[in-house]
Amino acid sequence: MTKKITTIKEMQSIVKTLKKENKSIGLVPTMGALHEGHMTLMKRAQQENDLVIASIFVNPLQFGPNEDYEDYPRQIDQDQAFLAENGIDYVFAPEPEEMYPRPSQIQLTVGAMAQVLEGAKRPGHFDGVVTVVNKLFNIVLPDKAYFGKKDAQQLAIIEQMVAEMNHSVEIVGIDIVREADGLAKSSRNVYLTETERTEAVALSQSLKVAKTLYDNGERSVEVIENAIKTYLSQHTAGFIDEVAIYSYPELKQVAMIESQVFISLAVKYSKARLIDNIILKDEQ
Numbered sequence: 001m002t003k004k005i006t007t008i009k010e011m012q013s014i015v016k017t018l019k020k021e022n023k024s025i026g027l028v029p030t031m032g033a034l035h036e037g038h039m040t041l042m043k044r045a046q047q048e049n050d051l052v053i054a055s056i057f058v059n060p061l062q063f064g065p066n067e068d069y070e071d072y073p074r075q076i077d078q079d080q081a082f083l084a085e086n087g088i089d090y091v092f093a094p095e096p097e098e099m100y101p102r103p104s105q106i107q108l109t110v111g112a113m114a115q116v117l118e119g120a121k122r123p124g125h126f127d128g129v130v131t132v133v134n135k136l137f138n139i140v141l142p143d144k145a146y147f148g149k150k151d152a153q154q155l156a157i158i159e160q161m162v163a164e165m166n167h168s169v170e171i172v173g174i175d176i177v178r179e180a181d182g183l184a185k186s187s188r189n190v191y192l193t194e195t196e197r198t199e200a201v202a203l204s205q206s207l208k209v210a211k212t213l214y215d216n217g218e219r220s221v222e223v224i225e226n227a228i229k230t231y232l233s234q235h236t237a238g239f240i241d242e243v244a245i246y247s248y249p250e251l252k253q254v255a256m257i258e259s260q261v262f263i264s265l266a267v268k269y270s271k272a273r274l275i276d277n278i279i280l281k282d283e284q
């Protein structure tokens with residue numbers, strides 16, 4: 001059975017007991033509408049900790065005014081059953097009023113790392129992410145916390161936050177989990193129409209085109225970005241919102257592909273904005 005906790009006080013009291021018993025805690029922060037991508041994070045957390053706390057919280061602070069906060073899929077009972085089937089110990093699922101009971105006097109702001117890629121498209125998004133993740137770390141006091149590489153910029157910023165704020169937690173990044181045809185699993189995939197779902201395979205396919213170019217020796221950012229844009233425009237009617245190559249984890253733009261970089265892309269469909277990325281390593 002997965003025990004559902006909705007108050008910070010109860011969660012902290014459970015954590016206190018677990019710490020007294022010397023149990024290691026793995027935290028998997030999510031926004032719910034759980035799928036196999038999330039479950040891969042949970043499984044890894046189970047392997048590496050005495051017990052796992054999943055959090056489900058659609059964090060209002062990380063959504064812009066014209067984004068899908070109201071519409072974001074919420075299915076806590078289904079999620080709790082899925083967590084129980086997979087032997088997850090606790091789900092921390094507070095309401096927004098529990099996490100943010102009063103107007104905030106103290107704000108966290110992410111610097112240059114949040115001015116590019118997703119952060120540039122979604123102003124304030126990463127300030128909201130680090131705020132809630134900070135609170136979750138303080139409430140759950142995890143030994144390890146698990147984040148997907150699908151949100152590569154988020155992972156880099158959280159690693160930076162942990163280093164700067166001296167959180168006693170080890171951050172574990174998990175590879176992107178994909179559908180059989182290559183589409184990255186995402187809670188927002190349910191928004192896709194049938195045609196969009198068929199076409200959305202173009203995101204991962206275009207990254208494969210880029211990888212092949214890279215493997216064949218291409219190192220020009222412009223050539224690789226253009227190849228992705230061309231592939232996408234030929235294979236999907238979705239709006240190409242972003243195709244960019246950045247160093248990882250510094251999140252600095254690169255002129256040539258010389259070090260570890262990631263190619264990030266975002267495509268907007270009628271209701272869903274999907275992201276994907278691939279990390280390229282220069283073996284030379």
Ligand SMILES: Nc1ncnc2c1ncn2[C@@H]1O[C@H](COP(=O)(O)OP(=O)(O)OP(=O)(O)O)[C@@H](O)[C@H]1O
Nearest residue numbers: 030031032037147148151175176177185186187188
């Ligand atoms: N396909 C995936 N592979 C690996 N990690 C994933 C995948 N999908 C989500 N995650 C990770 O799970 C955690 C929770 O993500 P979240 O609840 O936002 O799910 P999501 O499916 O990414 O939803 P969204 O539709 O908002 O993109 C994040 O660390 C995210 O990177």
Ligand SMILES: CC(C)(CO)[C@@H](O)C(=O)[O-]
Nearest residue numbers: 029030031059129132151
């Ligand atoms: C890390 C997170 C749970 C914080 O709200 C969210 O950004 C997500 O689901 O990736």
Ligand code: BAL
Nearest residue numbers: 031062063125151154
């Ligand atoms: N997985 C990223 C959370 C968001 O889109 O707000």
